[in-house]
Amino acid sequence: MINPSLENQIRYVTNAAGETTDVLIPLNLWQQIVGALRDSDSGLAWIDEHEPNAQLLTDPKTSFQQTPSGETFPVSQLWDD
Numbered sequence: 001m002i003n004p005s006l007e008n009q010i011r012y013v014t015n016a017a018g019e020t021t022d023v024l025i026p027l028n029l030w031q032q033i034v035g036a037l038r039d040s041d042s043g044l045a046w047i048d049e050h051e052p053n054a055q056l057l058t059d060p061k062t063s064f065q066q067t068p069s070g071e072t073f074p075v076s077q078l079w080d081d
Contacts (some may be wrong), residue, residue: 010024011023
């Protein structure tokens with residue numbers, strides 16, 4: 001989790017028109033953000049955002065096919081692997 005005390009250290013860079021163009025953050029905070037992106041348990045990993053749709057639909061599709069024969073399981077079980 002990002003340390004709340006670092007929030008006060010974030011600075012914004014603006015251009016002559018007053019539009020925000022960049023953000024400056026402490027290195028420690030940057031390293032925490034990058035670490036979260038690399039941590040597959042955070043849900044922010046690249047694979048979580050770019051997982052093929054076919055793979056995402058496999059479990060629900062199988063579940064729908066099993067329902068008529070009475071083979072069902074809780075939806076929460078889809079995420080238990």
